[in-house]
Amino acid sequence: MDIRETFCPRCGGPAGDGSDGLCGRCRLAETRWLECETRAVHTYCPSCGAWRSGRVWTDSDRGRDEVGPGLALSALRLHPEVRLPRFEVSIRELSTNRSTANIKVWGTLYGEQVSGDCRVELVWQKEQCDRCNRIAGSYFEGYVQIRASGRALTSRELQSAARIAHETECASQAEGDRLSYVSDLRETREGLDIVIGSQAIGLSIAQAVAQQLGGRVSTHPKLVGEKAGRSLYRVTYLVRLHQFVRDDVIAVGSADLMIASSEGDHVRAVDLSTGKSRTVRDEVPKRLIGHGSDAVEALVAYLDGGVMGMIDPESSRSIEVPHPPWLKIAAGDRVRVLRDRDRLVVLG
Ligand SMILES: [Zn+2]
Numbered sequence: 223m224d225i226r227e228t229f230c231p232r233c234g235g236p237a238g239d240g241s242d243g244l245c246g247r248c249r250l251a252e253t254r255w256l257e258c259e260t261r262a263v264h265t266y267c268p269s270c271g272a273w274r275s276g277r278v279w280t281d282s283d284r285g286r287d288e289v290g291p292g293l294a295l296s297a298l299r300l301h302p303e304v305r306l307p308r309f310e311v312s313i314r315e316l317s318t319n320r321s322t323a324n325i326k327v328w329g330t331l332y333g334e335q336v337s338g339d340c341r342v343e344l345v346w347q348k349e350q351c352d353r354c355n356r357i358a359g360s361y362f363e364g365y366v367q368i369r370a371s372g373r374a375l376t377s378r379e380l381q382s383a384a385r386i387a388h389e390t391e392c393a394s395q396a397e398g399d400r401l402s403y404v405s406d407l408r409e410t411r412e413g414l415d416i417v418i419g420s421q422a423i424g425l426s427i428a429q430a431v432a433q434q435l436g437g438r439v440s441t442h443p444k445l446v447g448e449k450a451g452r453s454l455y456r457v458t459y460l461v462r463l464h465q466f467v468r469d470d471v472i473a474v475g476s477a478d479l480m481i482a483s484s485e486g487d488h489v490r491a492v493d494l495s496t497g498k499s500r501t502v503r504d505e506v507p508k509r510l511i512g513h514g515s516d517a518v519e520a521l522v523a524y525l526d527g528g529v530m531g532m533i534d535p536e537s538s539r540s541i542e543v544p545h546p547p548w549l550k551i552a553a554g555d556r557v558r559v560l561r562d563r564d565r566l567v568v569l570g
């Protein structure tokens with residue numbers, strides 16, 4: 223029997239499995255199993271909280287308390303054969319840009335229990351991120367302009383367009399498109415101007431507004447200069463909302479119509495005399511009577527053949543209007559009406 227195979231050459235105890243025959247304890251004694259870099263740096267944007275790894279910024283809402291332990295452990299180098307390592311990190315804040323982390327480590331190496339500790343200085347480094355840098359530099363790639371044909375935007379349209387812009391921004395950034403931001407919303411006499419950080423978000427907002435509020439999108443690029451041999455464009459996405467909105471009551475020829483929806487180049491509307499739906503193309507002349515929400519109630523005094531006798535709610539005088547066949551009503555009931563010059567238009 224070879225003595226080197228059974229005894230540790232260093233301490234004479236039972237040999238280990240390694241080729242040198244050293245027992246676990248003696249191998250351990252000459253192994254640096256725990257090392258620590260003295261500093262770990264976390265670079266973050268003081269404005270929005272995004273953090274940088276290499277050149278890539280990532281949005282995050284994790285605070286210093288949450289980031290600290292992971293940052294400290296990133297400075298730790300363990301021997302690859304350490305088994306079942308456990309850590310305990312305690313952090314002491316020193317200043318706004320410095321903390322100290324103490325890390326305790328336990329594990330098993332060469333069959334022996336090991337433990338140790340080390341100290342890492344955590345550096346909290348502020349740096350403006352790519353997005354905040356662009357916003358601070360008033361960088362933008364274009365506008366979304368919301369306009370209505372022949373009228374001002376309603377307050378509902380203004381609110382909806384602003385909401386759509388913010389929702390689109392949230393969705394873009396949640397997908398990791400950090401530079402798709404809305405840098406400003408400006409209400410102007412003509413409508414709403416949305417200043418956008420990327421052309422991609424401009425198109426998304428314009429399409430969503432046109433789809434939800436009824437209108438058409440046109441794109442107007444404008445050459446603004448050149449950078450590194452490439453032409454730089456700003457793009458305006460113009461959303462032209464329809465002249466009429468849902469529940470507008472309009473006169474088309476001799477018919478009174480209530481708008482149900484505005485689409486591409488036409489509106490869908492209900493003919494208030496027949497109760498039937500019809501479409502009217504944009505080029506057909508239309509006159510606005512009012513909006514359904516402005517209707518008032520009028521008392522039906524009598525029904526006579528195709529005629530309804532009503533009490534005019536303003537003058538209290540009796541007024542006769544045609545009885546729309548779709549309207550189920552009895553004398554003494556009330557109906558909603560809109561005034562159009564000297565007549566009343568019955569909405570139902
Ligand atoms: Zn030994």
Ligand SMILES: [Zn+2]
Binds near residue numbers: 269271354
């Ligand atoms: Zn930022």
